[in-house]
Amino acid sequence: MAGAATLVQPSAGLAAALGGNSVFSQTLGTLSGLSASVRAKRPFVLVGIAWSAPAEAQIELRAQAPSGHWSPWVSASALGHDGDGQPSVGTRFGEPVWTGTATAVQLRSDRLVKDVRLHFVAGVSAPATARGAAALPLAQPVLEAGPGQPPIISRSAWGRGARPRHLPTYGSVKLAFVHHTVNPNGYSAAQVPGMLRAIFDYHVHVRGWWDIGYNFVVDAFGRIWEARAGGIDMAVVGAQAGAYNTGSTGVAMLGDFMNTVPSPAAGQALSELIAWKLSLHGVPATGRVTVVVDPPDAFYTRFRPGAHVSLPRVAGHRDGDLTDCPGNALYARLPALRSRISALAGTPAHLTAAPASTLIVAGATATLSGTLILLSGQPLPGEPIELQELGRTGPPASTFATVTTDGNGFWSQTVGFTQTTLVRSLHRPAPASVSDWVEVAVAPAITVNVQAGSPLLITGTVFPAKPSVTLALYPAGTSTGKPIAKTRVSASTGSFTAQLNVPWPGDYTVLARTAADSTNAAGASAPVPVTVS
Secondary structure, three states, rough: OOOOOOOOOOHHHHHHHHOHOOOOOEEEEOOEEEEOOOOEEEEEEEEEEEEEEOOOEEEEEEOOOOOOOOOOEOOOOOOOOOOOOOOOOEEEEEEOEEEEEEEEEEEEEOOOOEEEEEEEOOOOOOOOOOOOOHHOOOOEEEEEEEOOOOOOOOHHHHHOOOOOEEEEEOOOOEEEEEEEOOOOOOHHHHHHHHHHHHHHHHHHHHHHOOOOOOOEEOOOOOOOOEEOOOOOOOOEOOOOOOOOHHHHHEEEEEEOOOOOOOOHHHHHHHHHHHHHHHHHHOOOOOEEEEEEHHHHHHHHOOOOOOOOEEOOOOHHHHHHHOOHHHHHHHHHHHHHHHHHHHHHOOOOEEEEOOOOOEEEEEOOOOEEEEEEOOOOOOOOOEEEEEEEEEEEEEEEEEEEEEEEEEEOOEEEEOOOOOOOOOEEEEEOEEEEEEEEOEEEEEEEEEEEEHHHHOEEEEEEEEOOOOOOEEEEEEEEEOHHHHHOOEEEEEEOOEEEEEEOOOOOOEEEEEEEEEOOOOOOOOOEOOEEEEEEO
């Protein structure tokens, strides 16, 4: 039997970290077999469990509604989703289970389980209702790739107040993972926004992730929801497939599909979404792709760190990770879904963008170039290509130049920036295609003038202005290693003046440097030779 349940009241600091009043926790202790009914501190709509060992424990739970009715037993110990940052050490988290309004839970396990803890999410109001997708705000932009972009409900429809803890990061889309959320089936259309918000609260305020883990969610009514923030047309890195997040997109089917297949409407929406998303990023919907197992997250998989693994372009979560996701019934349908997705995708276009140099100096220029070619190998000449940059606070992207492909589908453009910038190319007409984001690192432009003497009188400029520069004195002909002397001086106005002591007469080199920061790469002036007599 379980140990005695102990209610935990978070401290003020912990309560803030756990999302204020929306999340609360309760310690259960050791679990073996069937637990007693555990009454929660207050009503809740979602619950997830954590435990220390053993990893392979099979734990189920059921919830009691205020009426006294108990829900069916569902799995609560599904593993395999990877969070942002460092994984939890010594603690295992199951997937959160939507319960609807409930007041108590009961657990059962197939073996003795240690350090069991319950994490509850109280209901949070969501702005959307039971309206159809056409009546809800739709995510932008609309790009006609593959079968055409299906309606994707904007994150604003469920995520009012659900602010990510971190700006999105971007990788590439080489494949799509199919998941299920393990929530019980039979929910209503009106409940879906609240379900997504509760999953967000669990992922962020219990797991400590940056945002909800999935890129997209498909509900039983065939509605597609934007989940993780960062842009539906971008390769947003999710927290959905441990060891493969930077090279994939993740679509979760809202429900439990271990023994039940998704509704026809949900299956069609899943097919249309994946066909569009893979086509937009210029990758085929059929065949396999080789990906590399991210070493820090290799424990989610059966493969060694850094292994090159062949996965289907449309993969079930279990293809890559140690999990039952997306459930036996849904996984068995994937071959048929792949055929449907392939038929919908048609012949996508593949668009690239690459800078001739990944590091430039502010005020200088670099050449950005790429190609637009159908996956069949045919170039697309005379097509407009938009060059876009991403602001420092994230999407939307803004277009700063438009170029046209030549007879070989090639394009190029000279660009210049004053700060480090993410850039990409976009072909907006059908077949729409986007390149991956590439970073053009920009170092400050630094000038140095040295007036010989003892001490040296050094003046210079920094663009863009920085809080300080470090001046270093080296032996003649060198500008690395430990300097003979150095000093830090203010450059907040874009210019600086300083004196630098010289230990003895001779030939020297003077160099000015700036540290890397959130807007620029580290910078360095040209070495300046000086003779002190």
